[in-house]
Amino acid sequence: MKEQRTMEGLAARRIALKVIRKVTEDGAYAALALDAELKGCGLGNSDRRLVSRLVYDTLDHLIYLDWALAQVMAKPDTDIKLINILRLGACQILLEDRIPESAATNLCVQLCTELGMPGLKGVCNGILRNLIRKKEELVMPDAEKEPDKAASIRYSVPEWIWKRLKADYGEEAESILSYRNLEDGWTLRPNLTRLDDAEFEKLLGKKIWKKEKTELPHAWKITGAMDISRDADYLAGNYSIQSGGSMLACLAMGVKRGQQILDCCAAPGGKTCYLAELMGGTGRIQAWDIHEHRVALIEAQARRLGLENIRPMVRDACRLREDLTGTMDAVLLDAPCSGLGFMAQKPDLKLRVTEESVKELTELQERLLDTVSAYVKPGGTLVYSTCSILKDENEHRAERFLERHPEFEKAALPMSVPEKYRSRYSMGLQLLEHRDGLEGFYLIRMRRKDD
Numbered sequence: 001m002k003e004q005r006t007m008e009g010l011a012a013r014r015i016a017l018k019v020i021r022k023v024t025e026d027g028a029y030a031a032l033a034l035d036a037e038l039k040g041c042g043l044g045n046s047d048r049r050l051v052s053r054l055v056y057d058t059l060d061h062l063i064y065l066d067w068a069l070a071q072v073m074a075k076p077d078t079d080i081k082l083i084n085i086l087r088l089g090a091c092q093i094l095l096e097d098r099i100p101e102s103a104a105t106n107l108c109v110q111l112c113t114e115l116g117m118p119g120l121k122g123v124c125n126g127i128l129r130n131l132i133r134k135k136e137e138l139v140m141p142d143a144e145k146e147p148d149k150a151a152s153i154r155y156s157v158p159e160w161i162w163k164r165l166k167a168d169y170g171e172e173a174e175s176i177l178s179y180r181n182l183e184d185g186w187t188l189r190p191n192l193t194r195l196d197d198a199e200f201e202k203l204l205g206k207k208i209w210k211k212e213k214t215e216l217p218h219a220w221k222i223t224g225a226m227d228i229s230r231d232a233d234y235l236a237g238n239y240s241i242q243s244g245g246s247m248l249a250c251l252a253m254g255v256k257r258g259q260q261i262l263d264c265c266a267a268p269g270g271k272t273c274y275l276a277e278l279m280g281g282t283g284r285i286q287a288w289d290i291h292e293h294r295v296a297l298i299e300a301q302a303r304r305l306g307l308e309n310i311r312p313m314v315r316d317a318c319r320l321r322e323d324l325t326g327t328m329d330a331v332l333l334d335a336p337c338s339g340l341g342f343m344a345q346k347p348d349l350k351l352r353v354t355e356e357s358v359k360e361l362t363e364l365q366e367r368l369l370d371t372v373s374a375y376v377k378p379g380g381t382l383v384y385s386t387c388s389i390l391k392d393e394n395e396h397r398a399e400r401f402l403e404r405h406p407e408f409e410k411a412a413l414p415m416s417v418p419e420k421y422r423s424r425y426s427m428g429l430q431l432l433e434h435r436d437g438l439e440g441f442y443l444i445r446m447r448r449k450d451d
C-alpha cells in the first residue's frame, strides 16, 4: 500500500515537472500543457489535484523559490532541468504543509535519475536538505535599502510589474498582488434567446452545483462543478460560461434590436454571442478575428447557441475597410492585451509578459483603435476593453485616443450596468479582483459626436 502511494506520488511529481518544464523551457501555456498531460494519465482525482497545485504554486512563486534556493546553494546551477526539479522540491518544502519534506526531497532525487542525470542526485539531495535545515533563517532583501527587489520577491512578481502597479495604484498594488481567490467557481448566464433569468434559475435548480445569483444581470456564480463544458445543457446551448468583466463590456455597448454591430477582435466569441443574444437574435454582428483557427471557435459557439445574427470572418482589424466607414451602430474593440488581469489564475503570465511585449501591445492597441473607430456612425458607440490592469493598456490608451480623435467623446455607461460600477466610472471602469470579486478588466464607452 505504502509502495503504491509512493509510485503514485512519483507519477504526480513526474507530470508536474513535465508541465513546469514545458512552461519554463519551451514557453508553453500552463493551462494547456496541464490539460494535455492530465488527459489519460491514469491518476485519481486527488493526485490530479496535487499535480495542478504543484504546477500552479511552483509557477506562481517561481521568483520567490529561485531566491530561496540561491541562498542555500554554494554556487548558482545552470542546468535548467536540475533547476526545475529543485523548484518543484522547494515549492513542496516551503509552501506545502501537507507533504513531508523528506518525501518531497526523495521524490525529487528520483526525478534526477528519470531525467538521465543520476550524477546530480547527490547535488539535488544536498541542496534540498540544506533548504529544509535553513528554511526558517532565509533573509529577505532589506525593504528599506532595496524596496523594489524586496517586493518583487515577496509577491513573486518581476520587478517591472511591481513598479508599474505601484506607479498605477500606489499602496493598493500590494493588495492586488497578494490576492488569491481559492474558490473554484464559474460564472454562467442563460442563452437569452431561449431562457429568461427565472427559467435559467429553474434549470440550475436541477443541477447538484452550488449556485448564487450575482449582482450582474443574467449572471450566476457556480461552485462544485467538475467539467461544465461536458454538461448536457451546456452542449445543447442553453447557457454560456462568461466572466463578469466580459459581460460588463457587452452591457456597456448598450446594443438594441436590429442594429449593425462590429466585434473586431472577437475570438473565441464569448462577447459576440452575448451581444447577439442581447439583440434577441436580430440585426447583424460581424465577428472578426485575424486567425482562421480562432474564427472557427466563434462559428462553433454561434452554432452551439443557435445564433443566426453572427457573421464570423477572418479579417485583420488593422487594415481599414473603406466600404464600412460610418456604417456601424456600435463597435467593440476587445483588444489583444497582456492579460495581466488574470495573473492570479494564470501565473505563467508573470513569466511570459515583458515590458517589451507590453510596449508592442500598446502600439497595436492604438493602431486598432485608430482604424476601427472609423466604422462608427455619427452618434454611434465605441467600446474599448482589455483584461489588463496596466493603465498603459487601459485608461492611458483611451486618453490618447480621445486626444487624437476629437470627433469622439467619453460616454456614460447604460443603465443595464449596475450602479456600483457606473458610480465608479471615470476615464473608464477598472475592475480589480481583490476589490470587485471579478477578474482584472478594463472598459470604456465612447461616442462619435453627431455630424
Ligand SMILES: C[S@@+](CC[C@H](N)C(=O)[O-])C[C@H]1O[C@@H](n2cnc3c(N)ncnc32)[C@H](O)[C@@H]1O
Residues within 6 Å of the ligand: 246, 264, 265, 266, 267, 268, 269, 270, 271, 272, 288, 289, 290, 291, 294, 315, 316, 317, 318, 334, 335, 336, 337
Ligand atoms: C482578447 S482576445 C478577444 C476575446 C473575445 N472578444 C471574447 O470575448 O471571446 C483578442 C483577440 O484579438 C485577435 N486579434 C489580434 N490581432 C488582431 C487583428 N489585427 N485583427 C483582428 N483580430 C486580432 C486575437 O486573435 C484574439 O482572438
